[in-house]
Amino acid sequence: MYITNDENVAKIADKHGVDRIFVDLEQIGKQERQGGMDTVQSKHTLDDVKKIKKCLNNSELFVRSNPIYQNSKEEIDIIVKNGADVIMLPYFKTCQEVQTFVDYVGGRCKTCLLLETPEAVEIIDDILDIDGIDEIHIGLNDLHLGYNMKFMFELLADGTVEYLCNKFKHKNITYGFGGIAALGQGTLPAENIIKEHYRLGSSMVILSRSFCNASQITDLNEIDVIFKEGVGAIRDFEKEVNDHLAYFEDNRQLVKQIVKQIVDGK
Template sequence: MSMNLMYITRDPGIAKIAQASGVDWIFVDLEIIGKHDRQGHLDTVISGHTLEDVRAVRAVLDTSKLLVRVNPIHSKSPREIDDVIEAGADIVMLPFFHHRQEVAEFVEAVGGRAKTCLLLETPGAVEHLDEILTVEGIDYVHIGLNDLHLGYGLPFMFDLLANGTVEHLMQRLAQAGLPCGFGGIARLGHGDLPAEAIIAEHHRMGSSMAILSRSFCMANSESDLKQIEALFLHEVARIRAYEEFLTQQDEWFFEDNRMTVGRVVGEISARRAAAAAAKVAVAGLTGGNEVPVGFPQAAFSRMRVSVADAISRLVTVPDEATESA
């Protein structure tokens, strides 16, 4: 079973390359309200895409669908939704909702003019999911691991995969007959939690969609479109080949992978928890300005910096651990 692959970009050139490589949905991200407050302390990207970007990307697409994430429900949501549909959105995504009423307002505003996709990413939405799913007109649901793990106070977004939360939600969504997916994937072979392990979990749970990580084609560091095109074509083909490989595996393969994911996620989560504890320790060791009696001010200042740097390097989790986000 092949998943719908999504890629987030505002660049028409990259969008066209992604489409040619077999990416199913091109994702333009207009969400800005509240996002910095929730994720500003993390190494995540707040897109800053615009309505003009929606139009520009729409102009180059003919086979891939255009998905646009709007803001959470607010006073101007009906106008915002009208604008993105008029600009050519095939699918409109609602993020960061908590209750049935928000979803009902969203579906009503879309009015059947485009497909609807819910981004399930708050503990409130999980709590009220049964009520939310009574709203008619929901077409897809994607489980957003980033905000959801923050909402539950977990160290690592894939804790939600290891602790059974994702599987429980996927089962509930499947029972409701809704196509669903979760999180994102990196290039094969990348990440402390490799993309292969995550894709196998997608397959085991019957997932029908995943977001390709923003670094998937290295567009932020590579300016040569030919290089980006070659990378995209190669890496998407590898994912499709791996999906085909998974169709030939037995239940023991997937159970072994599930156990491996749990172990690796536990290790990463423990390191992140240690990093958080160390930051508290660093603050305690380095936060005060009182110099011990007889200790030179300059030497004391250097010592504080050295202690903070040493502890930080010991406990910092490599960025690659979140490559699959």
């Protein structure tokens, strides 16, 4: 998945094999949670949903709504009308919020939960009993903040992500977690994270801002090269990983070691 509301960037990502273009409407509460951090605070709009839908030929349109609030039904109705293939609910803490979201979508497109609060983790079994959940993505950024951790991938190293993935797998719900930079980049290298996705049976990941920071790169030809080479390299690496499933356990131990070094250094 790649987050953008820029039509030209969306067309490039679509052309070079990004599975989903991600329009991010979430604003409610995000500044309070992540203010002062170097995180993306999107200013996407409902009109962007319609605009991006029109320029996609291969990719699905993935839209993150706001958390449940007084105008959620109206917002979700417009998201559906404007062409979303999947709607994501962020930052929920209760079964009621999830049930309300599922009811508002009403089967008109796929639903995805962004699991990113300790409160939701505590009641995950009850949440998974709700009918109408198609996918779940573990939001490592907010979730690690909720647990007062220093580094988001501590959740991968300490078994939390694996614990949750096993629950999703048992319910036959599609799942993913976190984001990745381009190969060869990232404090925890993207290669190690991709191997963990395969080990855990994940099928979703967000291409992070560091993969292609389209807010700073204005040359569309340069962006085209980044996506052509970057996505191609990831796909080639995925084939390699799929052919060498036996080395997952060694990678898991390496991830734990690197995360410990990073946390100890903070």
